[in-house]
Amino acid sequence: MSLQRGSWFSGSGSGEAILGYNAAATLALNVGDRLPVGPTHRPVAIHGVFDRSGTQDDGMIFLPLPFAQELFDRQGKLTGVGVRLKSLDRVQAFLEKMFNLPSVQAITMTQFRSTVVEFVATSRILLMLSALVASFIGALGVLNAMTMSVAERLREFGLMKAVGASPSDLFGLTLLETGCLGLLGALLGTLMTAVGGWGLEALLRQVVPFVPPGRLIVIDTVSAVGSILAALLLAMAAGLYPAARAALVRPAPILRQVA
Amino acid sequence: MAEISGLWKSYSLSAETVEALRSVDLVLQPGEMVALVGSSGSGKTTLLSLLGCLDRPTRGVIRVQGLEVQDLRERELTQVRRKQIGFVFQDSALIPTITALENVGLPLSFAGKSGSDVEAPRLMLAQVGLAEKGTRYPAELSGGERQRVAIARALVHRPSLLLADEPTGNLDSENGHRIFALFRELVAAHRLCVLVATHNVELAGMADRRVYLRDGRMVNGGSG
């Protein structure tokens, strides 16, 4: 790889980094800028930027090995070694050779990539499932709260019928109440997502060695409004049963109960 | 005017059937206050709930202002309740979370005319002597005052028939007297028909006429 601009590490190279072409572009950094890296977020000086290579290397940040080992507190140790073969048809032979080395695990880039892709897919499914379970629990909560609240006020609803309320009046009234409850919950949930996402981002920046700058979690208006509407709809669906109970209350028995 | 004839009401329980009313006949004229007298369990509440379209009879005919109501559908019954019936219960049965004035306005808001008629609840409250207490909540009123708010609520939509089920049951005799005196006034003022259930013989004496129920049967004076 050749440098596009800047220069190679000076001497020991401590406190210096060279960026891949894309890394420099996405981070908007140039030679002479500083970039915090590692668990301690120590600023390192950008010494150079590599030419575009068309490989993963373009997105990487390169540090001199001793400096990187010191930065991550792994003096004299290696986690992984990237090996590029000149000829692809020797991959299999190379893998077999590596297999014989104890404490070395060799994986090809293709394997690595498919593992990452699978991981992302699995986490997405997991995320969807937890969202689904959370929605279900939320709907059950609304159902429970409204059923209880209606049951407590059956007498009140009977009385309203006696003074002229129709079943649809009571149905609408109860559903309106459920809607307010759902809207309140949805707004609160959105607020908590915003605050929680912001907190999570701050936490990530603390504990992860390198996090790209800019917002990691962005709440866009379309999905926020969409999820508020969905929550409202779900709450209304859960409110149908309690609303029906309120609507079908029989007014006669309220005459007999003495409060 | 309200009229019932041959009215039966049975309640089916798991083991037996209770005959709460057995062939009751009664005619109520406009501008007339009638006391419905009977001991506990004689069928007073049942009769009032049928006449008030809160329940359906097993057999018999109920006419309210000439309209037969016993076979009407639910929404039509709602309309009859909204237009013709005012109900007063033994305990005032006000909604605790809204003010006296708002309680009085309830029938109008259900009938969908709250907007056009904001003055009616105020006038009605004044008529029962509570002009100053409209902003109070039910808990901030005495038992007698609550019952008068309930009467205002029962009359705010100008019904032709006021039904009261032991409205003085929870009141002392002085307040009971005032409630019955108020009924007398309202009957005269609105040409109302009032049917009030009581087992207080003295209060029943303030009515134009008394009818007696025993074990679900009218004992005398039913249609007179």
Ligand SMILES: Nc1ncnc2c1ncn2[C@@H]1O[C@H](COP(=O)(O)OP(=O)(O)O)[C@@H](O)[C@H]1O
């Ligand atoms: N929902 C009901 N189910 C069964 N029996 C009832 C019901 N309501 C009233 N009854 C019975 O009907 C009879 C008349 O009751 P009610 O009309 O409440 O009398 P009152 O108001 O004069 O005390 C009583 O024997 C009572 O037990």
Ligand SMILES: [Mg+2]
């Ligand atoms: Mg009774």
